Structure formats: structure tokens, C-alpha cells
Amino acid sequence: MPELPEVEVLARGLAPLIRGRKIQAVRVLRARVIRPATPAGFERSLLNATFRGLSRRGKYLLFRLTKNRKPFILVGHLGMTGRMYLLPARSPLPKHTAVGFALGRENFIFEDTRYFGRLTLDQTSVKALGPEPLSSEFTMEGFAGDLKRSAQPVKVKLLDQAVVAGVGNIYASEALFRAGISPRLAACRLDRKQIRRLHRAIRETLADAIKRGSTVPLRYSRRERLFYYGQSAAAGNFYAERLRVYDRAGQPCRKCGTAVERIVQAARSTFFCPDCQPASS
């Protein structure tokens, strides 16, 4: 599922492909994913607008557009199963296309099988985000303060986008493993040293995943001018093969050989090594 690294890799790959291109038609096939939920207003805002840039904030994509020289932002979120890519205009729209933008020779497709994703002109959610983990705004002091105030298990707290933006279920488990901290430990019980290790581990885990192209196979075919962002398990050096604990229940810890455990916290799977991430200390 797309988290910060996946969204970052997507933004970097997609930006040069859409920059400067004008939206000649808008097709909303699933009004559920757009805000405001009325296709008419959404389509009116975007029709004849031009993509100027694409960046990321947390797990959100920020499309910069202009229309009649006026700049505005389209906010995107991939939810659980969202994908965005260009497709030749002659290709049929994929089954779970939520929104399609006609850009001339290609359509820009937002496909999402579960329709948990979003495309919106409203920036409320983005403004509520906490610090970007890979920027200097993610400080030890701020992070420590947030953890001290919460009795929730630290793993659950890491999923709070107001504490640190962009960490999801996979990288929360991975960062805690890297820091050698039990996911069950109450956030407020971490000592200074653990907080420092976790702060560092979050940054390293995310940066490493970006460097390696994220967990999701992602390719760009220059010849076909196609951008693929898919989940086919096509082999490659993707980060999924390097995950230390996530989805590895029962398999040996890569560090010590102890069987990785799976527990459920806040209705989500957590994976950890009971030896490398002891409950005490």
C-alpha cells in the first residue's frame, strides 16, 4: 500500500510527464473519490487547466495547476489501492478508473479498485498534517513532545499523521524494528534514547525505501511513454524484498533468526521480532 516512499517515487516519476500539459476533458467515473462530490463543479474547475508541477506532502500528492494564469492545487491520495499513470488515448479505460483526464495523446488515469483514494480541491487534510519526516521540521523535541502526551502503543501513534506525516502500516513496523523498540510500548514510556533511535530509524527507513524505488514495482517505458505503477509481483530490486519484518510472520528475523511475530493493534497488523524488540527496556 502506498506510503510516503511510494508516493514520493510516484511524484518524481509522474511530474515530468504531466508538466505543461493541458486538461482537455475530465471524466469522473466515481464521484465518491472527488471533493466536492459533485462531478460538475470538479470538472468545471479542472477543464482547460494546465499541470505545472507535482510534489508530495505526507502521503498526499500536490498537483500544481494554472487556469487563466491563476494557480491552484489539486490534492490526490492513493488510499489503499490507488494508482496513477498515463495511458494512450486509444486504450480503453481500466475497469476501476475513478477519474480520467484527457491530455491529448494520452489520458492521465486515476485508478483505484477500492475507491479509498481521493482527488480534491480542498486542502484541509493536508494542512492538518504533522512534520515531513525527511525535512528539518521533524525535530526531536517536537517528536518527543507528541510521544510523551500519548498512552497509545508507539506503533499506533506512528500512524497518527499529525505526529509525523507519511508513515503507514508497513514503515511503522519497519522503523520500530530498526530502532529495536517493541511496538507494544506505550508512546509516553519511551526514554530519551529510544526516542532518538526511533526518530533516526523513521528517517533512515523512509529514505532507504525511496532510494530503492519503494515497495511497489514502478516502471516508466520511454518508448511507449507509459508510466506503470502496479502491484504485479514482477521481480526487481524493490524494497518489498528488503522488508525486515512486515508480512514476515513465522519467518526468521533477518538479524537474529527468531520467528517474526504478528499481532493486531488498532485493528491493523503489526510485525516485530520479539528478541530484537523486547517488551522491556
Add this chain to the structure above:
DNA sequence: AACGCCGCCTGATCGC
């Protein structure tokens, strides 16, 4: 106001 819980979705997998 922190926190728990539900609903939204579909496809894959599981059990009978």
C-alpha cells in the same frame, strides 16, 4: 480532547 470504533470498497483467500 484523546482515543476507540465504524463505514467505506473490492479482490483474494479461507472454511465448510
Add this chain to the structure above:
DNA sequence: TGCGATCAGGCGGCGT
């Protein structure tokens, strides 16, 4: 074999 139940989970909304 077939089919219904269960699971996966980000996030907004709502209740306590």
C-alpha cells in the same frame, strides 16, 4: 467445486 464469510487497511466522522 462452489459459495458465503473473512480479511486487508487509510482516513473521515462520530461518540465517549
